[in-house]
Amino acid sequence: MAVRGLDSPVAMVLAIGGLYVGQSVISGVTFGALPSVMRDQGLSLDMIGLTYLAVLPWVLKFLWAPAVERYRLPRAGESRSRSIVLVGGLVCAAGLLLGGLVGAGNLAAIVAVILVVALAASTVDIACDGQAVESLSVKHHGWGNAAQVGGAYLGSAIGAGLFLVLVAHLGWTHAMTLMAALLVLLGLPFVLSPAPPAxxxxxxxxxxxxxxxxxxxxxxxxLSALYAATQKWGMTMLGPFLVDAGLDLASLGIVNGAGGMAVGFACALLGGACVRRWGSRPVMILALAAQALALAALAASDWTKGTPQEFLVALALVSSSGIMALGFVALYAQFMALSDPRQAGIDFTLLQSMDALVSMMGGLGAGWISQHYGYGACFGLSAALAFMAIPITARLSSRPKPLSSHEEQGAMSELAPIKS
Incomplete structure (x- = not known):
């Protein structure tokens, strides 16, 4: 039964925010916590690296997005977003329960489980993004993207931080069981919300x-490829840079966990307010300029040496959490504006897949540059790229071209009951 009162924009933002937190819990467990648990159990680093196969469904989800979107939006009748989220969420929860039973030391089984969970979570993401574009008016896009980015920081902190604490105190099986229960709870507001008029x-x-x-x-x-390159490539080497600068792992964990969550979540909310007031383009340009300055400061600190650790930690938090959260709220608002509401799940997924692909490629290139030419070269090149990207971003992020008269009539006839 649908829960009354969940059809307002605020309720919808909170409902999709819960899904984004849940998806990031899965990512945090997979990429943040699981490698540490495996290493603690004696697995080799090359074997642990196989867990990163779980990124493939997120890169390739555009391949099955059309089939998901055609099922989600039938020729007639209400959207099936909630049924997709329900089934996908239950598969994710069941996968975590199964992973808790097989144990982190069983490499083949755990990789198979996380691949299934990643496939289900990425499919849920298609439906969630499509529903967000359809249900939220343009003036509420910023808040929707704030929930998306802020939820990512919160979920990652839970999956990569709290989960490890639970493993240490309760054991692997009980910790995975609690994460599965949390996924179910986070998905309930969306599943129980009423479907929009069809x-x-x-x-x-x-x-x-x-x-x-x-x-x-x-x-x-x-735009997605350019923005991912300018905002993420330099950040891939930030952790190793801080370790080589003398920061111990415990302190780095606090910086990435509690500090990153607090700064990222706050800046995601700030980004939502800024996008609502000024639009996405000026916020993206502001974030690019700020990131360029932060990267230049990191490069200078590597070249000059002797920079106080406190300054480096503050700079790391501002750049990797604050500026990135601010910028990506604006970028995702641009994604929403560019997506055709009649097939928003496909359009938004394509844009996100480009982001994921470029981010994955950039991690390899940043590591090679840092290894052969030093961190300063990596940060300096990234800063120069961010500066040069400002005018290109301003051009690429211009207002989307209106639909043709034929497309507009079709879209209006399909969406009028939903947007009213």
């Missing part, structure tokens, strides 16, 4: 071809 007929058939045929969507893919 149009009488949906003539549009969602497809990748329809997405890639739109020039503004192709421009958005370029």
């Amino acid at each position: 149009p009488a007929h949906r003539p549009h058939r969602p497809s990748l071809r329809s997405a890639l045929a739109r020039p503004e969507l192709r421009r958005g893919l370029a």
Whole structure:
């Protein structure tokens, strides 16, 4: 039964925020906590690296997004977003329970489990993003993206931080059981929320071809790639840089966990307010300029040596959590604006997949540059790239081209009952 009162924009933002927290709990457990637990049980580093296969569903989810979107938006009748989220969430929870039973030391079994969980979570993400674009008016996009980015920081802190504490005190099986229960609780507000009014007929058939045929969507893919490169590539070496600067692992854990969550969540909320007031383009440009300055400061600290650790920690928090949260709230608001509401799950997924692909590639390149030329070269090149990206971002993030008259009529007829 649907819960009354959950059809307001605020309730919808909180509902999708719960899903984003849950997805990031899974990512935190997989990429933050699981490698540490495996290492503690004596597994080799090359074997532990196999856990990163779980990133593949997030990179490749655009391949099955059309099928998910066609199921989610039938020719007639209400959206099936909630049923997708329900089934996908239960698969994720069951996967965590199974992972708790097989144990972190059983490498083949745990990799198979996390791949299934990642596949289910990435599919839920398609439905969640599509529902957010459909249900939230343009003026509420910033808050929706604040929930997305803020939820990511909160979920990562739970999955990579709290989970390890639970493992230490309760054991692997009980910790995984609690994470599974938390996923179910986080998904309930969305599953129990009422479906929006359904149009009488949906003539549009969602497809990748329809997405890639739109020039503004192709421009958005370029923007996604550029922004991921400028905001993330330099940050991949921040942890090793702080360790080599003398910061111990315990302190680094506090910085990445509690500090990163607090700063990231606060800046995500600030980003949502700024996007609502000024739009996404100026906020993205501001974040690029700030990140360029932060990266330049990191490069200078490596070249000059002797920079106080307190300053480096503060700079790391500002750049990796604060500025990135601010910028990505604005970027995802741009993604929402670029997505065709008739197939938002496909369009938004394409843009996110480009982000994930470029981020993965950049991690390899940043490591090679740092190894051969030093951290200063990595941070300095990233700062220069961020500065040069400002005018390109301003051009690529211009207002999306309106739909053609034929497309506009179709979209209005399909969405009028939903947006009213």
